[in-house]
Amino acid sequence: MPPTENIPSATGETAPSASATPAIEFKDVEKSFGKTTVLKDLNFSVAPGERVTLIGPSGSGKTTILRLVMTLEELTGGYIYIDGKPLTHTERDGKRVELPSKVTRSMTTRIGMVFQQFNLFPNMTVLENIIEAPVHVLGKSKAEASKEAKALLEKVGLAEKADEHPTRLSGGQQQRVAIARALAMSPEILLLDEVTSALDPELVGDVLAVLRDIAETTDITMLLVTHEMQFARDVSHRVMMFDGGQVLEEGPPDQIFNNPEHERTRSFLSSVL
């Protein structure tokens, strides 16, 4: 467990309005791998600027949800909308049709993801990792992208590592580079899947500190999966408890952590706290 820091809970602020067009909306989402259905009739939405933590036992579908938003998994049923626009499939004349990959890719430029295993490109330096997409997707000049990348490296405390290769960095440093790489695209939505789970315990704090800073200083919508419950409590506006691909219960972190409705939530929390 991370040290309990004295940081004001996100729930102290006013939660982003749910009445605006949602940043992310799942509509009747179904996901199966072959014959195994993992998600079924899943409906939920995330407001712009909202930070939502997904919790739940292993295998409950949390990673699958994030991967569907990042288009890393094929959506086998239903629809996902980003800022009200369809991501991979749309309804036309009552039929579900797949969007061209170019359209989908133009939507994913608003979404960034940080992985448990960092997934930095080992053939590029730290700086090259960060400017790759700004230059080749957003069409920025190398000079401009490099300037912004250096500012981001400063922000994650790795300014002096710009010209290193990622394999020469510690796990915690690699993960902070991965966060900088995602931020370089100025995403509206950031997906974080257990980003500290692969790290040695002493390296977790630095990564969480960077994420707290992002939560406090930006209005990026965040969908995160974490086992760091204190962190989840501090940064999220809402916690969703998943079980077997369904939302078992949801609410502000104080409610879910202190006063869960369901016995399943209680026993899950006692197993991770």
Next chain:
Amino acid sequence: MIWNWEFAAEALPILLRGFVNTLIATAVGTLIAVVLGLIIAVAIRGLPRWINWLIRLLVAFVRNTPLIMQLMFVYFIFAGIPGLVDIPALVVGFIVIGIHYSTYMSESYRAGIDAVPPGQHEAATALSLPPVRKFTAVVLPQALRATVPSLGNYAVAMFKDTPFLFAISVVELVTSAQQFGAAKFAYTEAFTLAGIIFLAASYPTSLLIQRMEKRLATY
């Protein structure tokens, strides 16, 4: 067995002239194989099924028949086609040997591409990189680290296969040794020198490939 230094001195320039053909066939053949091998490895992923199937069939044909037969097949077919009859044998030689080895090199490329971890593809997708950029900036550079040493080994193997070009009347190193040996009855000198020239070229190359392999193994 008698060693005659005079014959040896006389043979050397003749052998070196043959060796030029060996080098040309190897260099151009390697270039063809390296490029075509990559095209085959990549094409097989994105093409319609029937073209894919046709490529696989051709690859299987090239791999499962002897190089010398392929050389003669193409050479004598070309010899019967009016526009193609004047193509020099050496050109037919490096084209055929290049195509032959491209089928092996494509397999090395394929293995290298498949070995790139899924997380790398996923990171590229998460950054919305277009497919071509993803391949050229992320997948290929990582695949090549595993592939380059084996491409080098195939180039050395190709070098040692160039004597088959005698079948289509290209006078390369071994054939020039054979001709000199027959003319002067000095086979010992001719083939010893030919062997030394081969060794002097391919052994350092093998060592270079080994070093490259070690260097490429880590970032």
